[in-house]
Amino acid sequence: MTDQSIFLSASKPRHDSDAATRRALDDLRRVGRLRPAELLFWGAALASFLVLPGSHLLLSQTAILGLFALSLDLIIGYAGIVSLGHGAFFGLGAYTAGIVSVRLTEEPLSGLVLGGLVAALAGALTGPLLTMRATDLSRLMVTLGIATLLHEGANQLTWLTGGADGLSGVTVAPILGLFEFDLIGTTGYGYCLIVSFVLFLAARRVVTSPYGLSLRAIRDNALRARAMGIPVAARLVGIYAFSAFIAGVAGALLTQVTMFTSLDVLGFERSADVLLVLVLGGVGYLYGGLIGAVLFTVLQDRLATLSPQYWQFWIGLILVVIVLIGRDRLAAVPVRLRAGLSGRKAAAGEGEA
C-alpha cells in the first residue's frame, strides 16, 4: 500500500514533466520544421529546369532576382532594417566578379565567392551606421546615400570599372572545369539554381538558430532585448553583413551568366525593384523574395504583352493594392469564396431535399 502510494506520487509529476518538455521542444523546433509546401517549391524549381529549356535565360534572371530579394528579406523581415540601397551590395558583387574575371582568373567560383566577400565586408563596415540612429527614415537615407556614393564611384573609376561604357571582356571558364556556359543558358540556370538553393539553406539555418531567434526578439522589442543583455548592434551588423554577402553573390551570378556588367547594377532602380519584389512575395518567411521574383517576372511578361507601353502602371497598381489591402486579407478571399460557394450549395441541396 505504502509502496504503491510512493510509486504514484513519484510517477505522476514525472509524466507531466515529460509531456511539458515535449511540448517545449516541439515549440522550439516549430520554425525550423520542413513543410511539404517547401518541397513542392523546390520541386517546381527543378522541374522548370527540366521542362522549360527554352526559358533558361529568363529563368536565370528570375533566380538571381529571387536570391537578391531573399537577401533583403533577411534584414527587413528578420531584423527589421529597411533599406533603399541594397543594390550597393548587388553591384559590388557584380563588379568584383567582373574585375576578378578580367584581371585575376576566369574560374567562376573564385569570382562568385570574392563577390560575396567584398559585399559582406562593405556590409560589415557600413552596418554600424544603421545602428547609430535606428529610425526607419535615417536607415532609408543612409542606405540610399551609400548606394549613390558607390554608383558615382564606379562611374569615376573608369580604369577599373569601364565607367559608363560598362565592364567588357568578362569571360568565364567552365564551372569546376566541366560545365561550359552555353548560349541558351542551360549551364547558367543550373548554376544559378544550385547557388541559390545552397544559400537559401544557409539562410534558413541561420534564421532558425538561437541567433535568428535573437534577431526576431530585437525586431519585436529592442528595449527588452537590451535589458536581456543582448548586444543589439553587433547582432544587427552580423545579419547585415550576411545579407550583403548573399546580395553580392547574386550580383556576381548576374555578371557571370551575362558575361558583362555595367553601372545599372548599382542603380537606384535595382534597389527599388528588389524591394518591390519582396513586398510582392511577402516579408519574413524567406520564400517571399523567391516567389516575388517569379510573380514579378510573370507579371512583367504578361503585362508587357497586354500593354507594352503601360505595364509599369499595372505593376504599380498591384503593389498599392497589396500594401493597402494586405496580403493576409487577399489570401483569405479565395478561402471565403469557396466557403461561400459550398455554403450556397449546401443550402441549395437542402432546398432540393
Place this chain on the structure above:
Amino acid sequence: MSGALQTIGLSKRFGGLTATDDVSFTLGHGARHALIGPNGAGKTTFINLLTGVLSANEGTILLEGEDVTRMPQQQRARRGLGRTFQINQLFGAMTPVESVGLAVSERMGGGGQFWRRLGKRTDIVDEIVELLRQFRLIEVMDEPTARLPYGKQRLLEIAVALASQPRVLLLDEPAAGVPEAERGELLDTLAALPRDVSILLIEHDMDLVFSFADRISVLVNGALFAEGTPEVMRNDPRVQDVYLGSDNHV
C-alpha cells in the same frame, strides 16, 4: 560596504526639471526593498538610470561594487542587473517558450550561435520548463505572447527577467493593471522569488509593498525623503503626510 547596488549623489535633469535629485541609495544583499512615492516622484526615471536606459548627469552607480555609471544597458544586464517593465515589454510574436529560452541561452553565451538548431540543448529546455512551471505558464507555453491574458503576460515579464539569473532584480510595478482574479497568482510567485536575488520593488499597491518588503524608501520630487523598516515607515507622520495619508484613513 557597498551592497548589491548603490548610487552616490545620482542626479538627472530634463531641461529645468530635476527628475532625480542627488540620490544616494543602497540596496543590500538579498534585500526585499520597496521604493514608493507619489505619481511623478521620479521612480521610473530612477530605474531607467540604474539600468542604463537613461544616463545620469551626475553621480555614480555601483553594481556589486563595480562602477557601471557609463556602461550601456546590455553590459549591465550581462553583469547581473535584471529588470521588469511597468508597461509590458515582451516579444509579442514569440511564445513564452521562445522568450524564456532566448534569455536562458543568452545567459549561457549561446545567443550568438547561428549554426545550431533550436531545441537541440536539453539542458536549456529543462530550465525553460522549470521556469515556466514556477511562473504557472505551462498551459500557455506555446501560444503567441500577444494573445495571452494580461496577468499571464505580467508573469512572463518576471519569468523572462529571472531567466537571466540576475543578482539584482528591479521590479517596476509588477502588479499594475492585473485584474483581481489573477492577482493571487502574481503575489504568490513574487513571494517565491529566490532569496539570493536582491530585489528593488517599485509599487503603488500598499498591500503588496507591506507584505513583500523588509525595507522601504520614499522618493518625493526626485529626492530620497525617508527610509526605514515597514513598521517605522507606516508610523512616520511625514511619510503619511506626503504619500500614505490619503490611502490610510481606514
